Amino acid sequence: MESLQNILNIVNPFIMGIYVISILFVVVFTVLENRNPLKTISWVLVLIMLPVIGFVFFIFFGQNFRKEKIIARKGLRNVDLLSNLAHAQIHRISEGEMFDNQALEQHRNLITMLLNNSNAVVTIGNRVKILQNGTDTFDAILQALESAKKFIHLEYYIFDNDEIGGKIKEILKRKTAEGVEVRMIVDDVGSWELKKPFFKEMWDAGIQAYSFLQVRFPNLTSKVNYRNHRKILIVDGYTGFIGGINIADRYKYGSEKYGIWRDTHVKIEGDAVNTLQTVFLTDWFFVSQTEIHDRKYFPTKEPAGQKMVQIVASGPDSDWPAIMMGIFQAIASARKYVYIATPYFMPSESVLLALKTAALGGVDVRILIPERSDAFVTLLSSRSFIREMLDADVKFYFYQKGFLHSKVMIVDNSLGVVGSANMDFRSFEQNYEATASFLMN
Structure with missing residues (x-):
């Protein structure tokens, strides 16, 4: 003893x-x-x-990699060109040359801020099609892939090797055999179930496929917490897709436990596709250590429509939390209403304050979240904010038909935002995300 x-x-x-x-x-x-x-x-x-x-x-x-720059963007030719264009547009705005209607003038500060904090170049002459469910989205994606003549670039958080994933995989293999260049990025955690045989099959078929920030011993570091949550597809430089839908059957058929998966995606044709391309090729440099800047990946296009679009990308390596700042500014600029749909509602203090301030100031603030969630802890966390939001006259609605996975914000019928970013701290601070802002010009 x-x-x-x-x-x-x-x-x-x-x-x-x-x-x-x-x-x-x-x-x-x-x-x-x-x-x-x-x-x-x-x-x-x-x-x-x-x-x-x-x-x-x-x-x-617990570590913050924003200053460490997991992806060194500066010095890449595509990024530098985008930066130069962004600075030119900032100058035009300061000279009063870019805005000719009240709706755009309302969001002048938002547009300028996104140019400054993330080189989110303003593009005009775009055609935008909202895809309101998985069926419409996959139909449009499959059609675009079948039309590919030069290249296909895919970047997804989740790529399941199921029915939908299998169809896409077979198209990619066939297109590669036809001489189309195919590059593919999937997140290593989100697409954890994809095993080595899948990637070997891709490479054997001529498809360049990489997983983003692999979580493998001994490389299991704190970077495991920083995931690529983007959902991007570019076909021939003319057609692009962005939104919340991953490549998985549940987005089309739902699941036995949660029912339908309600989500929103967007098909874009026009110069905004070039900005999407820059986001993809920057991530491509990170996974492959190959810089691609040939002009054939950025074709000159005739106007496809009349929509003004800003593609905003941010992550733990960017100088600013650009998407969070954009959401904050958009809420602050609202005069009539702010409508938000999100599967997870765990906002930063600044966004939370912006929502309560807007509602207390008379703006109609409505937030749609799922009644059931695929993650019990996040469901409880989301609901923990409701009481204080109701006290500020923010209105909450629960989606009951299935699981709501859409990430959408609408402000005053003059601004719409669709992308991969949830209304939570992970999307704001820790994940690589991409959104598209649509301005009613």
């Missing part, structure tokens, strides 16, 4: 020393990162309550 006590006398100070060092490490690390003090306090509390597990969680999930 005395021997055991002696051991405890030695071990306890050792454990306490590690405990204190762990907390000091987190505090010093977060201070050096110039992190929000509230986040620092939160991590310290986690360490106090769960010293060992908390430290492991901090190593894997």
